Amino acid sequence: MEFRTLRVFVEVVRQGGFSQAARTVFATQSTVSKAVKQLEEEVGLPLLDRIGHRSVMTAAGEIVYRRGLKLLADRDDLSAELDELRGLKRGVLRLGLPPVGSSALFAPVFARYRQRYPGIEIRLMEHGSTKLEDILRAGEIDFAGLLAPMSADFDWQGVRSEPLVALLPQDHPMAARPALRLTDLSEMPFIIFDEGFTLHRLVLERSREAGFEPTVAAESSQIDFMIELVAAGIGVTFLPRMIATQRQHGQVRQVTLKDVGMVWNMTMAWRRGAYLSGAARAWLAMVGEVHGRPDAPPPAGG
Template sequence: MELRTLRAFVEVVRQGGFSPAARTLFTTQSNVSKAVKSLEEELGCQLLDRIGHRSVLTEAGVIVHERAQAMLAAADSLVDELDALRGMRRGTLRIGLPPVGSDILFAPLLARYRAKYPQIDISLVERGGRTLRDMVLSGELDLAAAMLPVDEEQFEWKPVRTEPVDALVNLAHPLAKQKQVSLRELADTPFVLFESSFALNQVILDACHRQGFAPRVAVNSSQIDFIVELIAVGMGVAFMPRLIARQRSHPRVRRIALDDAALEWTIAMIWRRGGRLPQTAQAWLDLVR
C-alpha cells in the first residue's frame, strides 16, 4: 500500500470528486482515478460510489478513509520530526563527564551549547572514566569525556586538553619546599587517591610500578575538595592535573611538580568506533573544537 494512492483517495473524498482532487494534487484526473482504482484492487473492495459528478464513500470506504487519514498524518509527522532533528530543533545530547575537570573545561561549553540549541535536551551522566567508557560501549551514552589512553579498537576520540600531574602535600611534609619531586621520593607517604573508577588512579599506580614500588593507599574519594582537605590535615599525598590543582589552592597545602614527563592527564571526547554519532553529539564535538 503506497502513501501516494492513499493521499489521492483522501483528496477525492475531501474535494468531493476526481477533477477537483486532481487540481489540488497538481496532476491529471486520469492519474487520480488510476490511483484510487489501484487501491481498491489492492484492498479487494469498492471504496467510492460514483454518483454523477460526485463520489460517495461506501461502508468499506468509510473505514479505509479513517485509517488513511491517520496513516498520512503519521507519515507527515515522521517527516516533520526528522526535519526538526536535522535542523537541531529537537533531540537529546547523551553525554558523560567526569567529576575531575568538568567544572573548568565543560561547564562553559554546556552553557554555550544550551544557548545555541535551546530545544535540545541534555542528558548528562557524571561518573569516573572507566564507568563512562563502559556506558559509551553499551550505547547508554553517545559520547563522553575520558582520560587517554583508551582502546583504539573500541573508541574514536578527539583530544581536548593535556595537563601535567602535580603532587599535593601538607606544608609540614619533608618535601614541601621542593619545586619538583619524583614518585619514588613519595613512596613512604600514604597516597590519597580518587575512587577506583577514575582513570587517573591507574595512571598513578602504573607510574609507581615503573619506579619499582607499590604505594600504600590511605583512602579513596570521589570528592576533589574533600581530598584537598585530607591533605591539609596531613593525611598523605594526592595527585591532580595542574589545571585542577591550581583551582583548589589551600593555605596548608603545597603543590609540587612531578618529574615524570610521561605522567600526564589528557582528557578527550570519546565515542564508540564505527558508531554513527547523532547530529546532537556532532554539534557538541564541533563546539569543543
C-alpha cells in the same frame, strides 16, 4: 528475540541483580524475572546461574550479553539516523562527564551549546571513567569525557592536557622543593581516587614502573576531601595542575612532578564507527570551538 527482553537482561548483568535492574528499567522485579526467563526460553539455554542473591552469567549468558550490547547500540543508531532523515528539528544529546575537571572544561561548552541550540535536549550523567566507558560502549550515551589512552573501541578528540602535580602538607620537608619524582614520595602514604577513576590506575601504574608499591592511606571520589586529608598530614595526593590551582588550600603545597607519563589527557570520546547525529556533531564542533581545536564537525557515521 525482542529488544525489550534483551535490554532487561543487559541491565540485570550491568546492575548486578534483578532488583537493581528493575529500578533502572522502571519495572517490577517480577517483570524483570519473567523477561529474563522468556529470553532463556528463546535461546534454549540458561543465561544466569542464580547463587543465593547473586546471579552469575553462564557461557551462553556471556555471549548474549556481549552481542546484546552491540544490538541495542545499533538499534539506537538506526533510530537516530532515521530521525535525522525525517528532518527532526529537535534532537537529544546524551553526555557522560567525569567529576574531575568537568566544571572547568565542559561547563563553558555546555552553556554556549545551550545558547546556540536551545531546541536540543541535553541528558547528562556523571560517573568515573571506568563506568563511563561501559555506558558509552553500550551506546547509552553519545559522548563521554575520558582520559587517554583508552580502549580501541572508541574514537576521540583531545580537549586538554595537564601535568599531574603532587599535593603535600605545607610543613612537609619536600613541599619546598621545586620538583619531585614519584620515588621521592615512595615512603609517604598515597591518597588516591577510587577504582572508578582512570587516575587511580595511572598513579598506581606509574609508581610500579618507578619500582615501588605505594601504601594507600585512602581512596575517594571527592577532591575537597582528598585535599583536606593532605592538609591534615595523612599523605600525598595527585591532581591535574589546572584543578590543583583552582583548589588552593593554605595548609597544602603544590609541587611539580618530573616523571614521564604523569599527565592528565582529557578527551571527548565516542564509540568507534557509531553514527553521530546532528546534535552530536554540533557538540563535538563546540568542544573544538571552546578549546581551540579545529571546529569542523566529523562526517556523519563517525
